[in-house]
Amino acid sequence: MTIAILRADAWLRTSPRAVPSDAMDNFPVTKMPTVSVALLFDRFADGVYTLGYRILGDRHLAEDVVQETFIKVMRSLDTYRGDGPIAAWLYRIGYREAITATRRRRETPLAPDEMLEAGDRPITSVEDAVLASELTRRLDAAIARLAEPLRSAFVLRDIEQLSTAEVAQTLDVSESAVKMRLARARQALRVDLKEYLA
Amino acid sequence: MIMTCDQLDTLLPEFFDGTLTAEQEAAAADHLATCTDCRTVVSELEGVGSLYRTHGRLKLPNDARERIREALGLKES
Numbered sequence: 001m002t003i004a005i006l007r008a009d010a011w012l013r014t015s016p017r018a019v020p021s022d023a024m025d026n027f028p029v030t031k032m033p034t035v036s037v038a039l040l041f042d043r044f045a046d047g048v049y050t051l052g053y054r055i056l057g058d059r060h061l062a063e064d065v066v067q068e069t070f071i072k073v074m075r076s077l078d079t080y081r082g083d084g085p086i087a088a089w090l091y092r093i094g095y096r097e098a099i100t101a102t103r104r105r106r107e108t109p110l111a112p113d114e115m116l117e118a119g120d121r122p123i124t125s126v127e128d129a130v131l132a133s134e135l136t137r138r139l140d141a142a143i144a145r146l147a148e149p150l151r152s153a154f155v156l157r158d159i160e161q162l163s164t165a166e167v168a169q170t171l172d173v174s175e176s177a178v179k180m181r182l183a184r185a186r187q188a189l190r191v192d193l194k195e196y197l198a
Numbered sequence: 199m200i201m202t203c204d205q206l207d208t209l210l211p212e213f214f215d216g217t218l219t220a221e222q223e224a225a226a227a228d229h230l231a232t233c234t235d236c237r238t239v240v241s242e243l244e245g246v247g248s249l250y251r252t253h254g255r256l257k258l259p260n261d262a263r264e265r266i267r268e269a270l271g272l273k274e275s
């Protein structure tokens with residue numbers, strides 16, 4: 001971990017913001033030997049938090065998922081020799097952390113109504129409070145009603161905008177399975193949110 | 199190539215991924231030009247993605263962001 005931190009700090013000092021954040025997403029991990037953990041955190045923390053929250057329905061557990069994910073990223077970045085894009089590699093770690101947290105909790109994810117408890121909403125500012133509108137609540141409830149395999153595929157593909165192949169790598173399923181899950185998720189959400197889609 | 203509603207429905211994942219063949223893409227365009235029901239479905243499905251990209255992505259709360267950055271040793275001095 002120390003090496004990773006030193007490398008990250010050195011990389012930040014020598015190449016601050018040299019790489020546009022989106023340019024990292026498809027960058028093969030093997031060709032990024034001195035990647036900055038700090039930049040990865042800045043780029044992917046919100047996405048991992050989104051995935052964790054959508055799976056667990058709990059703000060604090062989702063925050064734990066972010067922390068545990070990046071601890072694992074730090075520990076494995078120097079030794080990882082995969083060929084896939086870094087976004088899929090990182091989200092895969094986050095997804096496994098969230099699923100592990102679900103099992104550890106020995107409960108199913110919270111029901112939609114429970115997910116709407118004020119304490120669980122990630123409201124951090126006046127702007128966020130404004131966004132916690134009826135529409136936002138409806139979107140939260142609709143996505144929470146999806147079965148978990150559909151929810152993760154939808155979050156990764158349609159919100160985090162990974163490619164179908166990257167979602168398949170992240171979830172460790174075939175691309176056909178991802179397409180099927182996406183089709184079912186999109187159709188269910190379309191029906192649920194009909195009034196907002198006119 | 200004539201595409202039916204069911205055929206388009208089956209190919210919607212590829213349609214949204216932009217991975218239809220040229221022939222399938224042309225047939226889908228022809229079908230959508232004449233089928234109001236399928237146009238509505240496609241438009242609404244596009245709307246679902248758009249809604250969630252705009253309103254469904256969450257932001258890690260600032261207090262948690264700072265706490266985690268510090269725990270990871272990433273907090274700037």
